[in-house]
Amino acid sequence: MIENRQLLYIITMFLIVQFTGLLLASQIFPSFSFAPQQITSQNLVEYSIVVVLELTAILAIIMVLLKLIKLEVLFLLFEIGIVGYTSFIFFLIVSSIASGNASLSVAVLFSTAPFGKSAPMILAISLLCAAGMVIAKFKWPKMLNMTSMIASISIGLVLGLLVPFWLAFCFMIGLAVYDLIAVFVTKHMIVLANAAMSRNLSLMIMASEVEAVPSSYLGKKDRIEYSKAKKEIYSKNPLIRPVMDSGMVPLSARTALGTGDLMAPLMVAVSAYTVYLNFTLSIVVAIGAVLGLGLTMYTLKKYKRPLPAIPFLLSGITVALGAFFLISAL
16 A cells, blocks of 8 residues: 555654664764763753753844745755755764764864864865755755655764763653644744645655555545545646546655654763764664654554654654663563
C-alpha cells in the first residue's frame, strides 16, 4: 500500500540521518578535547540566558525583515541561509575526517586552535560544496530531502557534541512540550509546515506520490467525497485525466517529518555516544526513536491529522533506555 511505502521511505531516511551522524561523531570526538568544556549544571543558567537572548534577537530581526522585505524574498534568503550554513558544517566535518585532520572541524565550529596547515584547502572545499548545494537545491527542487537530511545531521551532531547526555535528554523533553503546544494549542507549527511544503523549504523530509486504484479500494465515505470533488479534480489536474477516464481513482498521499524530528533524536544519540565512547547506548536511543516514529505514523494513519512527532519519539527513546538500564542492572 502507498502508506506503507511512504512509512518505509521516511524510516529509511530517518535511520540514514541517525547513523550518519553517529558515524561522524565517532570520528571527530577524539579531537573534541580541543573544544570548550561541555555545558554543565554550573553554567547551564548562563548558557540558557545566552540562548534566549540570541533567539530573541533572531526573532526581532525576522520581524524587522518582514516589514522591510517581501515575504517570498525572506523565505528565499532563509532557504539560502539554512542550506548554505548546514551544508558548510557537514562538508567541513566530512572533508576534515577524509583529510585525517578531524580536529580542524572542531577548531572551526567551536573557535579553538590550532587550525593546521590543511585548513585553507579544507575550508575552501567546504565553502564550494556548500555553494554547490545551494545552487543544486534551486535547480533541482527534488533535492529537498537531501538538504533537509544534511541540515538535521549538522545541527544534531553539533548539539550532541556540545551538551552532556542528561541535558540533551532534558532538552528533548522541552522540545516535546513545545511541539505539543505548537501543534495543538497555538497551531503555528501547522502554519509553518504548510508554508515550508508550499515553498519546498529544507525544513522537512517528505514522501509524496500518486497511485491509481479501483474505486472499490475506497471506503463508502471516501467514495462519496470523491464523487463530490471529481469534477474539480478533473478540471484542475490535466495530467491525471487519463487515469480518471479509465475509471481508476487517483489516490495521492504525502507524509512529512520535520528536521527538528530528525535532529532531536540524533542529538540525544550523539550525546549518548560520549557516555561510554561506543555505540551501545546510541543504538538503544536510535531503536527507541524508530519505535516512536512507527507509533507516530500509525497514529497519523489512523486519525489523519497533523501530529507532533517529538513526543512519540521521546516516548520510544524513554522506553528503550528504561529497558536497557533495567536489563543492565540484572
